Amino acid sequence: xxxxxxxxxxxxxxxxxxxxxxxxxxxxxxxxxxxxxxxxxxxxxxxxxxxxxxxxxxxxxxxxxxxxxxxxxxxxxxxxxxxxxxxxxxxxxxxxxxxxxxxxxxxxxxxxxxxxxxxxxxxxxxxxxxxxxxxxxxxxxxxxxxxxxxxxxxxxxxxxxxxxxxxxxxxxxxxxxxxxxxxxxxxxxxxxxxxxxxxxxxxxxxxxxxxxxxxxxxxxxxxxxxxxxxxxxxxxxxxxxxxxxx
Numbered sequence: 490x491x492x493x494x495x496x497x498x499x500x501x502x503x504x505x506x507x508x509x510x511x512x513x514x515x516x517x518x519x520x521x522x523x524x525x526x527x528x529x530x531x532x533x534x535x536x537x538x539x540x541x542x543x544x545x546x547x548x549x550x551x552x553x554x555x556x557x558x559x560x561x562x563x564x565x566x567x568x569x570x571x572x573x574x575x576x577x578x579x580x581x582x583x584x585x586x587x588x589x590x591x592x593x594x595x596x597x598x599x600x601x602x603x604x605x606x607x608x609x610x611x612x613x614x615x616x617x618x619x620x621x622x623x624x625x626x627x628x629x630x631x632x633x634x635x636x637x638x639x640x641x642x643x644x645x646x647x648x649x650x651x652x653x654x655x656x657x658x659x660x661x662x663x664x665x666x667x668x669x670x671x672x673x674x675x676x677x678x679x680x681x682x683x684x685x686x687x688x689x690x691x692x693x694x695x696x697x698x699x700x701x702x703x704x705x706x707x708x709x710x711x712x713x714x715x716x717x718x719x720x721x722x723x724x725x726x727x728x729x730x731x732x733x734x735x
Contacts, residue, residue, distance in 0.1 A: 491552055491553065491555060492550070492581070492587035492590075493550045493552070493579050493580065493581055493582065494549060494579070494580045494582055495547070495548040495549070495577060495578075496547060496578045496579075497547075497571060498571075498576045501546075502523045502542055502545075502547065505568075505577070506521050506522060506523060508567050509521045509562070509568070512565045512567075513561055513565070517552065517557060517561060519551040520551050521549070521550045521551075523598070525594075525598065526540065526542070526599075526600045526652070527539070527540055527600065527654045528541055528602065528637065529636040529654055529655070530636075532666075535665070536663065536666070537666045537667075538602065538665055538666070538667045543651070549590070549598075550579075586644055592620075600654075601619055601620060601654075602653075602654035603617060603619030603620055603653060603654070604617070604619060604655070604656045605617050605631065605638070605655045605688070606658050607658065613690055614689055614703065615687075615689075615690060616685045616706075617685055617686040617688050620653060621638055621640070621686075622684070622686040624638075624642060624653065625688055625702045627642055628688075629641055631690070631698070633655070633657055636655050636656065636657070637652055637653070637655065639652055640652070656676070660674055660676075661673065661674045661675060684708060685706055686702060686704075686705050686706070687703040687704050687705075688700060688702060689701045
C-alpha cells in the first residue's frame, strides 16, 4: 500500500478529507484521513480526554495506484484551486515513515494516550505502555502536570516534534469524561498480555531531567515478563544464549 501526505492549510484538514470522500470514487483509494492525538486535559476541575489533530495541515491518503487517482483529484474544483494557489501539495511517504505512523495510530488513526507508571514512590524507573514506546528513545521532555510528552523524530525528511498525551497512575483514581461519557480509566495490569518500555528518568549535572530507555519487556498471557534478548521456555526465563532444561 502506498502512502501520501497531502499538505494543506492549517484548519482545512477535515474539510479536505470530506471533499475527497465526497468526490473521489472509493475504489480509487484505500483510505484518506487525519491522524488524531489523545490528550488528558483539565476542564472545570475535571479530566477530559480530547482528540486533537497531531500533524497540523496534514492529510494522509493510502492507495494502490496513484496516477488515475491524482488525475481524478486534479479535476475536483476545490482541490485544483488549492493546488493552483499553493495551499495543497502531495508527497509520497517513505515506507519506514508509513510503518511508524501505522504503529502509533492503529487502524482508527488515533494515537492513544500512553500510560507512564512509576515503579514505586522512590524509583527512577517508569513503565511506558502505548504509542510512546515507539518514541521512548527520542523523549525531550515529559510534563506530568500537563500530561504531555514532547518527542522528536525525522519524518518526511523533516525534524518533526511529536507531542503525545500521557496518563499517570492517579488518573485511574478519578472519573474522566471520554467522548461525552463519564468513565473510570484502568491502567494496564502486570498480567495483561502485551509489552512495555522501561524508562529511567534522572537528572543531569545542571538538574535537568534526562530520559533513558532501559529495556523493552514483553508480558506473556500468563503474567511472565520477558525482557528483550530473553527467551522463555517451559515457564522459565533465560537470557539469550543460556540453555534452559524443560
